[in-house]
Amino acid sequence: MTADAVPGRRELHFPSGADRCHAWLYLPVADATTGPPPVVVMAHGLGAVKTLRLAAFAERFRDAGYACLVFDYRHFGDSEGRPRELLSIRRQRADWHAAIACARSLPEVDGDRVVLWGTSFGGGHAITTAAEDPGVVATIAQCPFVDGLASARQLSPRSTARLGVAAVRDQIARLLGRSPVRVKVAARPGEIGLMDAPDVTDGFLTLLAASGLTEEEARNAVPARVAFEIPVHRPGRQARHVRCPILFCVCDHDSVAPAEATLRHAAGAPRGEIKRYPAGHFDIYTGDHFERMVADQIAFLDAHVSASVAA
Template identity: 40%
Template sequence: MTIAANPHIHTRQDVEFYSSGVICRAWLTYPQTAQTQDVPLVIMAHGFGGTREMRLEQYAQRFNNLGMATLIFDYRNFGASDGLPRQCLIPQKEVEDWHAALAFARRLPNINRQKIALWGTSFAGGLVVTVAAQDGKVAATVSQCPMLDGLASALEIARYAGLNSLMKVSTHGVVDVALSVLGKTHYIPTVAKEGEIGAMTSHDAYDAYLRLATENTTLINKVTARTGLLVPLFRPIKDAKKVKCPALLQICETDTVAPVAAVEKAAKLMPKSEVVRYPVGHFDVYFGEDFERSVSDQAKFLQKHLC
């Protein structure tokens, strides 16, 4: 593996690291202060089925301007990273990718290894909780509209889409598992319109998710159907009490994807949690004034605990 990191270059650098033998690719950006001192680093990744191209740099640029380096990576099987089958989301494998990103970050030049934070949004907001709990050395975590209880999310789908819809997704999952024995893969849409089959079908999901794709982004709107069987079993809330570092939890009060009650419960379990609430939906925080409020709170939190 070649580490192309150069702290004297302040434009985005392409780097890569291995996670269980699979190459994950990332964007690394140093602030100008890295020329003369070790700097804090924020590791970042997207949510369910998302890639680094889906508006994550707008957050990273704010952190870079405040003197923090950023590392934005794609999970295995997604985006620029390697791995087969494509678009296969297995929660535990993504946890492994986060740990691999952490190990890589701790080897980077001019990085303060005691001041590395994890930043995750949506599904990744839960992943960083589990990773921080397991690692024990992370300086801080940021969880924007986090999915902290896969079971609660499945029950929410049953509430707004009906139990029949949830059962259909599960049936597709069983088909995918059966086909995987033959080396084949069965997919469902990552996001679909209300009444259709998809991993996310809330009233605000389809248009907003597609809007996350920037001009040069190739959005692949599908995920392996087996993922629908695995997500309800992934419950970062069980790891919450083990997170000893400062943890920012950003709640979207009208969230239809990540149940608010699970985030509130997790916050009570985390000894150093800080909660901020916004009167918006799950996807609103990526755009306009809602983005500005969210990223400003993140910047203040990270400055407080990293700088």
């Protein structure tokens, strides 16, 4: 573990597969009367990295008394892994379990009170991981990707066909040992991408600006082969197997992870709670929607995890 340039957090690495994931560790001010704090394990969405506004959420959780372990998936951000920006569902799910193992090993936190927090594609991973790990005490799935087919239907038939061609070309390149054929994650009209709804470009640019990043600095392209995985990926089906309290934060105007699919799966979670927001997929990272959502999430944590009293 090393010191970070940002006050109040530290950098660390943890192993996942043959590589290492990079993470930020946020710790609240120590309080001898309460003992080690619960820890929230956090990761981003489709092709995204922790520098895209995850610090804003982690800082609020820390100020409310929760430790946070915020990590980049392998192949992304500051984590290791080649080729860069490889979007592998299987590897990302393994990264979540590795991050939980890391969190439970940290002496500064209460390893028996691990919370999962995932947004967008990471929200789907959080659901699946909570279903697989009975030791998780609470989960927050923010505008979660729950149904690949429902999300794929947001693309036009022409866009779907072009994306399929790119995926075939990428698979051939992989078999021949060539560089990946890449597609945009957030695509402008006319570009080949995983998301191309009308509000995607403006939402992505707003998220970049709020994170202090430019479009040139963003790695907004991934190997196209993931296009074969996404339509059949349905993590929402695991919601009925999540035994801990789970909060679904649903954006009613979500053009990436449709609200109808999320609400349908959330209804099957035994201890599920739902909060709805009159917002689009990218709106909840800034402004009033962010303020309302993070306040609801802290209230959920205080009700079910408690930053002040160990279970």
